[in-house]
Amino acid sequence: MTTVNTTWHHIRRSPIQSFTALILMIFSFILISSFLVVSSGLANVLGYFETKPEITLFIKDGLDSSAIEKTKQDLSNYVGIKEVKYISKEKALEIYKQQNKDNPMLTEMVTANILPASFEVTVSDAAVLEKIYQNYATKTDVVDEIIYQKDVINSLLDWTRIIRKSGLIITITVILISFFSVASIIGMKTTNRKDEIKISRLLGASNFYVKKPFLAEGLFYGFFGSFIGSLLIFSIVILTRQSINTFFDPVEFISNNIGLYGITLLSEILFGCLIGLLASWIGVKRYIKF
Numbered sequence: 400m401t402t403v404n405t406t407w408h409h410i411r412r413s414p415i416q417s418f419t420a421l422i423l424m425i426f427s428f429i430l431i432s433s434f435l436v437v438s439s440g441l442a443n444v445l446g447y448f449e450t451k452p453e454i455t456l457f458i459k460d461g462l463d464s465s466a467i468e469k470t471k472q473d474l475s476n477y478v479g480i481k482e483v484k485y486i487s488k489e490k491a492l493e494i495y496k497q498q499n500k501d502n503p504m505l506t507e508m509v510t511a512n513i514l515p516a517s518f519e520v521t522v523s524d525a526a527v528l529e530k531i532y533q534n535y536a537t538k539t540d541v542v543d544e545i546i547y548q549k550d551v552i553n554s555l556l557d558w559t560r561i562i563r564k565s566g567l568i569i570t571i572t573v574i575l576i577s578f579f580s581v582a583s584i585i586g587m588k589t590t591n592r593k594d595e596i597k598i599s600r601l602l603g604a605s606n607f608y609v610k611k612p613f614l615a616e617g618l619f620y621g622f623f624g625s626f627i628g629s630l631l632i633f634s635i636v637i638l639t640r641q642s643i644n645t646f647f648d649p650v651e652f653i654s655n656n657i658g659l660y661g662i663t664l665l666s667e668i669l670f671g672c673l674i675g676l677l678a679s680w681i682g683v684k685r686y687i688k689f
Contacts, residue, residue: 424624432632440652454547479524585682621675
């Protein structure tokens with residue numbers, strides 16, 4: 400009987416144990432693939448905000464044109480300034496109406512007088528934003544409020560850290576559970592077949608020959624578990640990427656590079672095979688000494 404046939408025979412003789420090991424592997428790689436997709440998307444969102452640094456200074460009502468021009472000139476003098484754009488009350492009203500054109504009830508009662516004028520400052524170096532903020536935060540006679548992407552980036556960083564840490568902990572925990580479950584299942588199967596193994600050894604079979612079916616079984620769980628789990632998540636991601644990217648527009652949250660998914664799938668399959676092989680090696684090592 401070949402190794403493949405013997406392995407399949409082992410799997411069929413203990414269907415519940417085999418099914419449990421396979422499901423645990425599939426679930427592990429569903430989590431791994433989901434974690435990779437979400438982490439990559441969050442990195443793209445952060446990258447977008449970090450490469451488009453901007454700060455908005457809302458001007459006090461009643462400020463005369465000379466004070467506005469002086470403020471604009473002061474802002475332009477900072478090193479690393481790309482553009483200083485003045486948004487008047489009338490322009491702010493146009494932008495507001497454009498943004499809410501599909502909801503006329505939000506625009507009926509809004510006039511230019513209740514909207515603040517502002518400066519939108521774009522820089523080439525995000526470090527300049529902090530300098531501008533520190534300098535204008537105390538100028539309450541000119542500036543009413545300051546908003547810049549540090550708040551957005553910090554919030555994103557906080558959420559990214561939470562998601563990555565919790566996702567990593569959960570993923571590692573599930574992988575370890577799968578690993579030791581496979582090792583325990585292979586170990587139990589080895590113990591249940593100790594008489595067969597003894598007979599094989601008496602007939603001259605080498606240790607490696609006896610172990611091969613058990614190692615192949617672990618490889619089976621690792622290969623198909625990683626393949627099914629990863630393929631499931633990547634298929635869902637590819638099918639829904641258009642709507643997800645539309646939601647995060649203009650950020651490409653989900654990559655449109657299909658080849659990248661192929662490379663990642665192959666990497667996860669290799670990783671799954673390694674986990675399955677190591678788990679089965681530990682499982683049989685207890686009974687059959689290498």
